[in-house]
Amino acid sequence: MRILAAAGGTAGHVNPMLATAEQLVARGHEVIAVGTATGLEAELVPAAGLELVTIDRIPLPRRPSVDLLRLPGRLAGAVGDLRSVIRDRDIRVVLGFGGYVSAPAYLAARMERIPVVIQEQNARAGIANRLGARWAKAVSLTFGTTRLKARDGVTRVTGLPLRPAISVLAADRRDPERSRARRRAAAERFGFNPDERIIVVTGGSSGARRLNTAFSAAGADIVDHAQVLHVTGRGKESDIAPGVVGDRYRTVDYVTDMEEVYAMADLVVTRAGAGMVAELAALAIPAVVVPLPIGNGEQYLNAQPSIEAGGFLHIADEDFTADAVRDRIIPLLTEEELTRRSLILAGAGVSDGAAAVADLVEGVL
Template identity: 70%
Template sequence: MKVLAAAGGTAGHVNPMLATADQLARRGHEVLAVGTRTGLEAELVPAAGLELYPIARIPLPRKPSGDLFRLPGRLKGAVDDLRGVLRDRSIDAVLGFGGYVSAPAYLAARQENVPVIVQEQNARPGIANKLGARWAKGVALTFEQTPLKAKNGMTRVTGLPLRAEISKLADDLRDEKRARFRREVAAARFGLNPDESIVLVTGGSSGAQRINTVFSQAGNVINSHAQVLHVTGKGKLTDIADGTEGERYRLVEYVSDMEEAYAIADLVVTRAGAGMVAELAALGIPAVVVPLPIGNGEQYLNAKSAIDSGAFTHISNDEFSPEAVRSAIVPLLDTAELRRRREILLASGVGNGASAVADLVEESM
């Protein structure tokens, strides 16, 4: 079977696609990825050994703008291009992960009578996946509460497809000796002490200016309780307060193998993208989440179950301040409290959805 997998923009879309593509390839299927030349997929897809078919970036504007008026022509061009790919490459199914790359792939598949399978990462579905679900043979959900169904096909809660490296780390973290080995190796890489608590701060693959600035402003307070590995995002080192970096506060712009950063994290301070939430739950790492305040509110909903269970602490973007770091995050840096939260996450049973999504693709044929 030949599958066209559509994902682009951020790691939140691309990583689940790569995890599912790996699972499909292991079963003997051929996967061609479609994305843009400017999104993270341009780097991650070739690095994973997959062929990337590039298309132009086509924003799906939520409000009236110049992009809205240019949308029909851009969309038609991309759809016509992809229709040719579906025919020329004898594609048997289109698997979309949402975002601006998936919409033209769904439309091309419909016009060529190629089955569509949708994977929705977020608790609140995006525009492209709502479109694809209208004629999808299968819809795979990360969260049970997501209000999206295949109109005339199968809908299944699969969980989020996780990279093989994350699944391997999850297994290692459940074994005391392997967990300690992973921690020591990663701590040495980042210049930290594995015998002291470590907070990982990350705004995701693109970084988050408010998290970067606010947390670094409270760096001295945090450092009296724990070490910090702060992943700022590419080009975001200027967000960091002057005088922050030191022996106990390490700064890096980007980590391509985030499993190594996770291996030393006792607590994570981050946004609440679906990929991040699912990875932390599977790894059993407690978090403080500061959901992105724009969009359709899906980030808070992604983390709501973990927040409600007491595994995650929620601080709104507007309320995230140096004082909030002192009052809400410092008290969490207690071994017993972090262990309690880890046990909640591990008991939730969140695992790797790649195999389940691959099953749905096969069953939809």
């Protein structure tokens, strides 16, 4: 069976698609991805060995704008292109992960009368997936609190499809000997002592600056309690407070294999994108989450179950200051507290959703 998988723009959309595609290919199906020539998918999809069909980027404006006036023409063109792909390549199912690439794929599938399967990463569903759910045959949810369902089909809470490297690390972390070996190797790579606590700070791209400035401003106090790997984001190294970088506080601008960073992390300070939240929960790594105060509030909602359970500590963006780092994060850095929070996350039984989403795809035929 040939499947068209729509995901583009961010790693939060593309990585779950790649994880599910790997499952489907292993089951004997062919997956063709649809994305844009400029998004992250243009690099990640070919690197994963998948064919990428590109369409123009079509923003879905939330308010009146020039883009809203241009939307009908752009959308019609993309839908027409994808209808041709569906017919020419004998596509049997469209699998969408949200974002601006998915909306035209859902519409094309409807016009060609083939099933749609949706995977929603966030606790609050996006516009494209809300549209597609009106005729989807199956909807996969990462979080049970998400208010989205297939109007005429199956809706299941599957968890987020995790990158294979994360699934392997999750298994390794459950084995004490393998966990120690991976921690030692990662710590050696980044120049840390594996026998001391290690904090990882990462704000992504658009959300990095506030985390960079506030956390590093407290760096001189933090290093008395833990070592720090601070992933600043490209072009944001200047955000780091002067004089803090040293043997116990190291910075890198970007890491391609975050699973190696996770392998040594005792605590992660981060935003609350769905992918990050799901990966940390699956790995049972305690976190301090500082949700971005933009969009429709989905970042806080993504992390809410783990916050309320006690695995994550929430600090609002406006409250994330150097004083908050000293007053609220340093007290977490005891073996007892970190272990307690890790056990809470491990007990939640967060699963890898890739196989479950693949089951949904096969089930709609």
